Amino acid sequence: MPGTRATQQVAQALAVAVVIVRSPLTHAEARSLLHQVGSPRQASNVLKTLHTSTDGPRVLQRISQLAEWLDDTTVPIDYARRRSLDYATLLSPDQWRILCRRAGVRSGGTPRWQVAHASVHTLLTAGAPLAKSTTNPNERASTAASIARFHSSAPPILLDLLHGHAQQYLKDAGISEPTVWHPPLPPEFIDGASSAPLSASTASADNSNVWAPTRATARDILPTVVADYLSGKPLRQIAAETGVSKQTLSRLLLDGGHALRRPGRPPAQIEPEWLRTRYLEDKRTLNELAAETKSSPSAISNALKAAGIPARPPGPASRRSALRPDDTVPSNKLLRRALTGIGAPQRAARFLVVARHRTLADAAREIGCAPSTLSTQLTRLAADTGATLLTHAERGRALELTRQGQALHRALKRYYTDNPA
DSSP states (O other), X not given: OOOOHHHHHHHHHHHHHHHHTTOOOOHHHHHHHTTOOSOHHHHHHHHHHHHHSTTHHHHHHHHHHHHHHHHTSOOSOOHHHHHTSOOTTSSOHHHHHHHHHHHTBOOOOHHHHHHHHHHHHHHXXXXXXXXXXXXXXXXXXXXXXXXXXXXXXXXXXXXXXHHHHHHHHHHHTTOOSOSOOOOOOOHHHHTTSOOXXXXXXXXXXXXXXXXXXXXXXXXXXXXXXXXXXXXXXXHHHHHHHHTOOHHHHHHHHHHTTOOOOOSSSOOOOOOHHHHHIIIIISOOOHHHHHHHHTSOHXXXXXXXXXXXXXXXXXXXXXXXXXXXXXXXXXXXXXXXXXXXXXXXXXXHHHHHHHTTSSSHHHHHHHHTSOHHHHHHHHHHHHHHHTSOOEEOOBTTBOOEEOHHHHHHHHHHHHHHHHSOO
16 A cells, blocks of 8 residues: 655655666656556656765665566566456445444545545556546546545554455455565665565554544444344344334344244243143142243143143132142131232231231321221231131220230231241
8 A cells, every 4th residue: 555645756766766777668668667657757856866865876776686686586466467457346335335334434425435446456556547447437536645645544444454355356356466565675675674564554644533433333233133132132122222223123134034023022932741740730820830931821821732731710719829728828727717818918917017006097007008998908807717806996995906816916927927028
């Protein structure tokens, strides 16, 4: 890739000097052989300055030695073959945008793509002019100066990607050559200077204002989206994490050949033998099995049908308290009656609160319900246990528990102590 404009002018002049050493070629013929563009006067001025400079003789000696070395060395690049290639598909606008996204910068407009195209062409052909027909017949030709500015301002990662793109282009054309080649100069040619060829990784510039960072698009994050979706993550959650709408994500997944899940919970994978044991032998309810498998009662019902397991009839006989009474309350008859039935645990807990207060209104205030609601629940509890549990407060006399109420109170406290929630 070219460096600054001045560096390129010096490089062109020195290349001409290498060619014409011990050669009958004229200056113009050497420039034509090298496919150099631009004013020949600039290169001539460089050589004249070189002749009159203090270091001129030493530099010319080095050029003569380099020319002699090249005469005896096989160059691994056939530039004549490269310059005969059709570069119409060298760097399409879509390829340019992809490379920019990978580099994390915006691709800019058409002029920037044209300069990038010319820059890669220059890299492969060592400066041969780029025909307009290879890109757009109406485009403005990219000058050496614009290419130099592009190289000095572009992020190094982008230049590395363009270098790799050029190498792949040669490979696709059936050319097994290095993208660029520089003579491995001996130390006496270098005089302490680095002989490393100018590459993308050596270019540096403050390009923060020239190359704006790109914004992530839905297609950029598609691999992550696919992985998250296939792992079971809900599309709504992926949309919230990525900032991309569910509709866009759904379309991208479908375009990629990924079937969308139906709304709702994912289908549970239920082993028939496990289901048979838990439902028939362990007497688990549909709700309990749904909680264990993170599915729904209807999904458990469908799994029972698929496994040929007879389902229980709906109703009180299929509730946990009826199927496994010993799992919910001990054998104490009074306690069992108090804790059996829909809403029984709440009624029992509120009975313990009532026992701490002088009036029903005070207990209702602590619980946060209406006194009438609490009274109804206590009446239901008394009916379930078949006992009068308390005497209501009246005429300044506090609410009191009856003998059976005190027995239930003690039993409930022991039960909740032994079976904490």
